Amino acid sequence: KAGVTQTPRYLIKTRGQQVTLSCSPISGHRSVSWYQQTPGQGLQFLFEYFSETQRNKGNFPGRFSGRQFSNSRSEMNVSTLELGDSALYLCASSLRLSGQETQYFGPGTRLLVL
Amino acid sequence: DQQVKQNSPSLSVQEGRISILNCDYTNSMFDYFLWYKKYPAEGPTFLISISSIKDKNEDGRFTVFLNKSAKHLSLHIVPSQPGDSAVYFCAASGSRGGKGNMLTFGGGTRLMVKP
Numbered sequence: 001k002a003g004v005t006q007t008p009r010y011l012i013k014t015r016g017q018q019v020t021l022s023c024s025p026i027s028g029h030r031s032v033s034w035y036q037q038t039p040g041q042g043l044q045f046l047f048e049y050f051s052e053t054q055r056n057k058g059n060f061p062g063r064f065s066g067r068q069f070s071n072s073r074s075e076m077n078v079s080t081l082e083l084g085d086s087a088l089y090l091c092a093s094s095l096r097l098s099g100q101e102t103q104y105f106g107p108g109t110r111l112l113v114l
Numbered sequence: 115d116q117q118v119k120q121n122s123p124s125l126s127v128q129e130g131r132i133s134i135l136n137c138d139y140t141n142s143m144f145d146y147f148l149w150y151k152k153y154p155a156e157g158p159t160f161l162i163s164i165s166s167i168k169d170k171n172e173d174g175r176f177t178v179f180l181n182k183s184a185k186h187l188s189l190h191i192v193p194s195q196p197g198d199s200a201v202y203f204c205a206a207s208g209s210r211g212g213k214g215n216m217l218t219f220g221g222g223t224r225l226m227v228k229p
Contacts, residue, residue, distance in 0.1 A: 004157070031215055043158075043203065043219040056214045090157050092217075099209030100146040100165060103217060105157035 001027055004093050004106035012112045018079040021109045025072050025093030031055075032074040033103060034066060037088040046089075049074055050097040078111075086113045117141045118206050120220035128228055133191040135223050137204030140185060144206035148217070149178060149189045151200045158203060162189070194227045201225070 005024045013019050025032050034046040045058040049068035066076040072093075078085055088108045094101035119138045127133045135149075145166035150158035164171040164178045164187070171178050177190045191198055204220040207213070 033215060042221050045216050048214045048216060056216050094215050097214050099207050099215060101215050102148060102160055102163055103215055104160055107157045110155060
């Protein structure tokens, strides 16, 4: 089975712009979660989608949003980019929404905001 | 507050010896624990997990131990190999509390295995 894929892998944007990142989960997986990794804050949960509905949200401002499509693919959007949004953005997928599921991660999208 | 903590930022062991990575948690709602291995600029790779109904789970060279009363888990790697050198993250989730599959991560431990 193919793993989780994320596009693009690298992105450079300037402050004030917006960005959309894409994630394709493992085939058959219906839950998709997004995480942000920065040197200062570590790995932090952004949000989780299941059956096209946001089920959980982390402590991030409303500039961070996402959606899930009927084929379970997901996108996340960050509007009005700030320098502090520079990070590795990771997508993970799992089969169900049970709280005892193994999440498998994609390679990440490295975002640099100048 | 940090609900999952890895108190050792780094660990150095000799090839062939045992590596023991530790993790502590504070939230009693956590009932599923995972270990991931990560290289820079890549996504975490799943290693092994354990449910709170167990106290030990083995997979090849990797064993995870869970001590619920102490809210402590550890990952043992035996024997350690140079290819095991990476950052290891402990993560936790809970089936209760309506948090879905949300993972809370520790800060990571950098393991260096010397040949």
